[in-house]
Amino acid sequence: MTTNKKSSYKKIYIVVIIFALLLISGIWIVIQGPVLDDYYQNKKISSMKDSYVEIKKAAKQFGFNSEEFDIVFRKAVEKDNVEIVIRDNESSNLKVSTNEYEVLAFDLMSYIFGKPSNISDEEIEIAEDYEIHSVVDNKTRFSYIDMWGRIDDEILFLMRSPIEGIRESITVAKGFLTIIVVVLTVALVFSIILFIRALTILELRTKNEQLEKDIQQKEYLEKMRSEFLSNVSHELKTPLAIVQGYAEGLTDLTDGNSETTKYYCDVILDETSKMNQIVQKLININKIEFGEIKHTYESFDIVALVKGYVSSTEILLKSNNISFYMQEYEPILVYSDISSIEEVLNNYFSNAIHYAKNEKTIKINIKEDDEYVTVYIYNSGEKIPEESLPHLFEKFYKVDAARTREYGGSGVGLSIAKALLDSLDEKYGVVNVSDGVEFFFTVRRREKNT
Numbered sequence: 320m321t322t323n324k325k326s327s328y329k330k331i332y333i334v335v336i337i338f339a340l341l342l343i344s345g346i347w348i349v350i351q352g353p354v355l356d357d358y359y360q361n362k363k364i365s366s367m368k369d370s371y372v373e374i375k376k377a378a379k380q381f382g383f384n385s386e387e388f389d390i391v392f393r394k395a396v397e398k399d400n401v402e403i404v405i406r407d408n409e410s411s412n413l414k415v416s417t418n419e420y421e422v423l424a425f426d427l428m429s430y431i432f433g434k435p436s437n438i439s440d441e442e443i444e445i446a447e448d449y450e451i452h453s454v455v456d457n458k459t460r461f462s463y464i465d466m467w468g469r470i471d472d473e474i475l476f477l478m479r480s481p482i483e484g485i486r487e488s489i490t491v492a493k494g495f496l497t498i499i500v501v502v503l504t505v506a507l508v509f510s511i512i513l514f515i516r517a518l519t520i521l522e523l524r525t526k527n528e529q530l531e532k533d534i535q536q537k538e539y540l541e542k543m544r545s546e547f548l549s550n551v552s553h554e555l556k557t558p559l560a561i562v563q564g565y566a567e568g569l570t571d572l573t574d575g576n577s578e579t580t581k582y583y584c585d586v587i588l589d590e591t592s593k594m595n596q597i598v599q600k601l602i603n604i605n606k607i608e609f610g611e612i613k614h615t616y617e618s619f620d621i622v623a624l625v626k627g628y629v630s631s632t633e634i635l636l637k638s639n640n641i642s643f644y645m646q647e648y649e650p651i652l653v654y655s656d657i658s659s660i661e662e663v664l665n666n667y668f669s670n671a672i673h674y675a676k677n678e679k680t681i682k683i684n685i686k687e688d689d690e691y692v693t694v695y696i697y698n699s700g701e702k703i704p705e706e707s708l709p710h711l712f713e714k715f716y717k718v719d720a721a722r723t724r725e726y727g728g729s730g731v732g733l734s735i736a737k738a739l740l741d742s743l744d745e746k747y748g749v750v751n752v753s754d755g756v757e758f759f760f761t762v763r764r765r766e767k768n769t
Contacts, residue, residue: 336510364451367451367464367466367478370395370398373395374388374391374395377391378470383405388414399478400480402416404420404427408474410428427467440455448469449467450468452466463481464480466478561587612742615656616656617656618652618654619655621660622649622650624661625664625685625694628664628665632672639679640679641681643680643681644681644683651692653692653764655745656743659739662735663739663740663747664696670698670758674700674756676699677700679699683695691746692761692762694761696757697755698756702751702755703749703751708750711733712733712737713734745761746760746761747761
């Protein structure tokens with residue numbers, strides 16, 4: 320897992336912890352503060368007001384002595400856990416919900432003619448048809464909510480709900496919320512412990528994976544170095560042997576033949592030049608693969624580049640009796656390192672020239688889409704064995720070593736093209752076609768990530 324991903328997980332987890340802490344703190348404040356008391360009292364008052372509306376509506380519609388009114392009356396008593404007395408102006412009880420209706424009736428009259436002497440009350444709401452009071456009985460110390468007023472011009476009512484019932488509900492709610500706080504706190508602590516443990520394990524695993532990758536990379540580089548030295552010694556052995564042989568030949572010359580001496584010297588120079596080219600190409604490949612060569616990106620016309628390069632090889636094409644075909648294209652702008660693309664084109668085209676057989680034809684086609692321009696270089700001739708295709712871009716790999724030696728090839732040209740295209744993050748490959756071979760590579764049409 321990358322450092323950025325781990326950092327993102329940490330941030331998300333910190334946000335979750337902060338949210339959990341705020342939630343726990345909020346619940347605890349609710350438990351300790353007056354919020355629940357006020358909430359339940361307001362709910363009770365709201366319910367009593369709803370019952371008053373329903374009673375008033377039923378009285379007007381059905382009358383106090385109707386069965387329908389009795390149903391509404393009993394629902395109010397049971398739903399709100401209240402005691403109710405309803406009286407007319409002549410102090411006759413029309414409806415009562417308790418056997419101790421005398422107390423309610425007395426208190427109702429006391430509200431009408433003055434506050435009862437045995438209670439302390441606090442006005443909660445004063446409306447046109449009713450009043451609501453929070454009441455404490457000075458003798459019994461019982462607390463309750465009284466709602467009294469008129470149902471119509473001639474009918475009075477008193478509705479009473481004990482505060483103890485509200486307090487009992489609050490106590491139950493606070494107990495439940497306390498359990499929630501404890502559970503959430505324990506869960507949060509365990510979550511933090513598990514997260515720290517998981518993060519530690521994840522970091523150790525990441526470090527182990529990175530260490531394993533480093534070891535594999537080191538082993539791979541060591542293998543590459545070994546193969547490099549082996550291949551270099553193998554490739555340089557033949558030209559060095561030739562140089563040595565001709566040098567010995569020069570030493571043994573005794574006839575003074577200047578033409579023979581010149582021929583021997585020319586061979587030595589030619590083979591030495593080949594050896595130097597091989598060494599330089601190997602050095603270049605290493606520089607590219609290890610990122611020592613920095614690319615200079617710019618926009619350029621790939622069609623003009625191809626035409627310019629082919630024009631410079633016209634003499635070489637004629638000397639090898641090779642026919643070249645390329646249709647006309649409008650300018651196509653690409654964005655890359657022009658010198659690197661030209662080097663790839665050189666390696667591809669040189670390879671095509673050396674292997675063009677039969678009709679001895681080379682064709683270049685250019686195709687484009689929204690993102691890439693693809694250059695195809697075809698040469699007529701023998702197909703490449705299928706088992707060799709995956710290895711063709713490997714250093715020193717030769718399908719036919721004898722034929723490669725024949726034209727002076729070193730087996731590193733395509734590997735240089737591969738290294739350059741890899742460093743440019745481009746695509747490349749080779750396929751067999753009906754009467755020859757076709758190589759291709761891509762160039763981006765615009766700057767990457769724009």
